[in-house]
Amino acid sequence: xxxxxxxxxxxxxxxxxxxxxxxxxxxxxxxxxxxxxxxxxxxxxxxxxxxxxxxxxxxxxxxxxxxxxxxxxxxxxxxxxxxxxxxxxxxxxxxxxxxxxxxxxxxxxxxxxxxxxxxxxxxxxxxxxxxxxxxxxxxxxxxxxxxxxxxxxxxxxxxxxxxxxxxxxxxxxxxxxxxxxxxxxxxxxxxxxxxxxxxxxxxxxxxxxxxxxxxxxxxxxxxxxxxxxxxxxxxxxxxxxxxxxxxxxxxxxxxxxxxxxxxxxxxxxxx
Amino acid sequence: xxxxxxxxxxxxxxxxxxxxxxxxxxxxxxxxxxxxxxxxxxxxxxxxxxxxxxxxxxxxxxxxxxxxxxxxxxxxxxxxxxxxxxxxxxxxxxxxxxxxxxxxxxxxxxxxxxxxxxxxxxxxxxxxxxxxxxxxxxxxxxxxxxxxxxxxxxxxxxxxxxxxxxxxxxxxxxxxxxxxxxxxxxxxxxxxxxxxxxxxxxxxxxxxxxxxxxxxxxxxxxxxxxxxxxxxxxxxxxxxxxxxxxxxxxxxxxxxxxxxxxxxxxxxxxxxxxxxxxxxxxxxxxxxxxxxx
Numbered sequence: 001x002x003x004x005x006x007x008x009x010x011x012x013x014x015x016x017x018x019x020x021x022x023x024x025x026x027x028x029x030x031x032x033x034x035x036x037x038x039x040x041x042x043x044x045x046x047x048x049x050x051x052x053x054x055x056x057x058x059x060x061x062x063x064x065x066x067x068x069x070x071x072x073x074x075x076x077x078x079x080x081x082x083x084x085x086x087x088x089x090x091x092x093x094x095x096x097x098x099x100x101x102x103x104x105x106x107x108x109x110x111x112x113x114x115x116x117x118x119x120x121x122x123x124x125x126x127x128x129x130x131x132x133x134x135x136x137x138x139x140x141x142x143x144x145x146x147x148x149x150x151x152x153x154x155x156x157x158x159x160x161x162x163x164x165x166x167x168x169x170x171x172x173x174x175x176x177x178x179x180x181x182x183x184x185x186x187x188x189x190x191x192x193x194x195x196x197x198x199x200x201x202x203x204x205x206x207x208x209x210x211x212x213x214x215x216x217x218x219x220x221x222x223x224x225x226x227x228x229x230x231x232x233x234x235x236x237x238x239x240x241x242x243x244x245x246x247x248x249x250x251x252x253x254x255x256x257x258x259x260x261x262x263x264x265x266x267x268x269x270x271x
Numbered sequence: 272x273x274x275x276x277x278x279x280x281x282x283x284x285x286x287x288x289x290x291x292x293x294x295x296x297x298x299x300x301x302x303x304x305x306x307x308x309x310x311x312x313x314x315x316x317x318x319x320x321x322x323x324x325x326x327x328x329x330x331x332x333x334x335x336x337x338x339x340x341x342x343x344x345x346x347x348x349x350x351x352x353x354x355x356x357x358x359x360x361x362x363x364x365x366x367x368x369x370x371x372x373x374x375x376x377x378x379x380x381x382x383x384x385x386x387x388x389x390x391x392x393x394x395x396x397x398x399x400x401x402x403x404x405x406x407x408x409x410x411x412x413x414x415x416x417x418x419x420x421x422x423x424x425x426x427x428x429x430x431x432x433x434x435x436x437x438x439x440x441x442x443x444x445x446x447x448x449x450x451x452x453x454x455x456x457x458x459x460x461x462x463x464x465x466x467x468x469x470x471x472x473x474x475x476x477x478x479x480x481x482x483x484x485x486x487x488x489x490x491x492x493x494x495x496x497x498x499x500x501x502x503x504x505x506x507x508x509x510x511x512x513x514x515x516x517x518x519x520x521x522x523x524x525x526x527x528x529x530x531x532x533x534x535x536x537x538x539x540x541x542x543x544x545x546x547x548x549x550x551x552x553x554x555x556x557x558x559x560x561x562x563x564x
Binding site: 001002003005006009010013014015016017019020023031032033034036038083084085087088090091092094095096097098100103106107110111113114116117118119120121122124125126140141143144145149173174177199202203205206209221222224225228237240241244247248251252254255256259262263266267 | 277278279280281283284285287288290291292294295297298299300301302303305306309359362363366367369377378379380381382383384385386387388389390391392394395396397398399403404405406409437440441442445446449494497498501502505506520523524527533536537540543544547548551
């Protein structure tokens with residue numbers, strides 16, 4: 001019984017993606033007819049090479065370029081957030097300085113407001129800074145959040161104080177303690193945060209939609225929308241579905257192959 | 272919680288904290304406070320001058336019939352997605368918790384939709400339920416159901432709920448499974464010895480013990496529907512047909528896009544901020560006290 005329910009569940013979950021993969025193996029005409037077979041067709045190579053190197057009829061932007069943009073944004077967000085948050089968490093936990101508590105709260109509050117509620121004012125600031133249509137403009141506003149800092153702070157708190165005392169006795173300064181002790185211990189936490197932030201960055205939608213006007217700066221998730229909103233009859237569903245499959249591959253692979261880190265990151269950043 | 276051992280000096284920690292502070296102030300506090308400030312201003316038709324108008328923008332927002340419609344749409348959308356994604360996830364989680372063999376494999380096979388972008392999830396479902404060429408949408412029409420999410424608001428909402436639920440079940444499943452595995456087996460065995468059947472054990476022992484997880488997931492799901500489903504809505508319906516799937520967040524976006532009144536748009540943003548802060552505060556209070564992983 002339990003087994004059967006789960007098998008049905010897995011099939012239900014996989015079905016939409018299976019259909020998309022099948023659609024990426026046929027030509028437009030077969031799909032438009034509404035009688036697409038459930039077994040693979042013979043247009044796979046044509047569809048993928050056309051999508052990757054040429055793009056759709058209407059958007060005509062190679063998906064390869066979009067994927068590179070998505071990759072840069074996802075990596076930028078992941079590394080950017082890890083860098084700024086591990087440094088600030090180090091300062092908050094291991095130093096005594098004026099306004100330490102205030103600094104922590106200033107960062108902490110950002111946890112509460114997603115970018116969606118302040119899109120237009122943020123847009124204006126990014127525009128004033130001349131960052132529209134740039135990678136910095138795509139990345140920076142999305143790393144302004146507290147999740148990473150909280151995660152590292154929480155982890156640092158679990159590290160025994162004796163470690164700091166021991167390395168102080170060994171004559172290590174703040175820099176060496178960070179590099180030789182803290183950083184190696186933090187690797188799992190860093191990796192878990194990386195997995196979550198990579199997926200978050202790759203899947204961004206509203207923000208790239210607002211601030212990219214040049215088609216060469218488009219990310220893949222935005223690109224696919226442009227392929228299907230043109231007049232219905234002209235939509236090249238095979239290319240759109242090929243692009244959808246390409247857009248799903250990197251983050252889904254990350255979840256499947258780094259499942260342990262993914263689960264750790266998900267559970268701990270939500271806490 | 273405070274560490275006793277510290278490094279001394281304060282120039283280094285300030286240098287360490289400056290990058291995060293700068294980004295937070297420029298891209299968070301500045302825009303958020305601008306939204307609040309703008310919500311009290313009214314610009315003239317040319318955007319040259321603005322005057323302080325107090326709460327007029329807020330009362331104007333609450334006088335729009337479209338605003339109430341967006342509010343109702345948001346409530347319906349969140350309720351349906353929350354109900355279905357929690358119920359389905361709980362069903363899968365209890366089954367996965369029971370089945371010892373292959374439990375881990377099932378976990379992998381059920382959680383990956385988390386990695387699919389909301390907009391892509393929407394596109395997948397739209398393709399399946401396309402009224403003329405969809406593998407499911409076309410049969411619906413052949414059977415005479417008159418299915419068309421592009422023209423019918425109810426059909427459009429069903430499509431959005433399906434896409435949003437499909438994507439979010441994985442998340443809820445993961446947390447429910449963790450919650451179930453944290454319940455000591457002895458408690459359930461005790462129930463069994465007392466003669467409670469599986470169903471009774473579930474409703475009187477397991478479900479109450481899971482309630483902190485359920486509550487936490489309810490809040491997370493509502494926040495998800497409020498904000499992250501933006502991509503689904505924009506890709507699938509664009510808020511239509513005739514504004515029938517426009518949620519509060521989508522309305523802020525659409526109003527701003529059409530070059531509407533900045534003050535009104537800002538007032539809407541502030542109302543949203545208040546809603547999220549309230550939700551998060553409730554979640555924190557609850558999570559701090561009860562939920563254990």
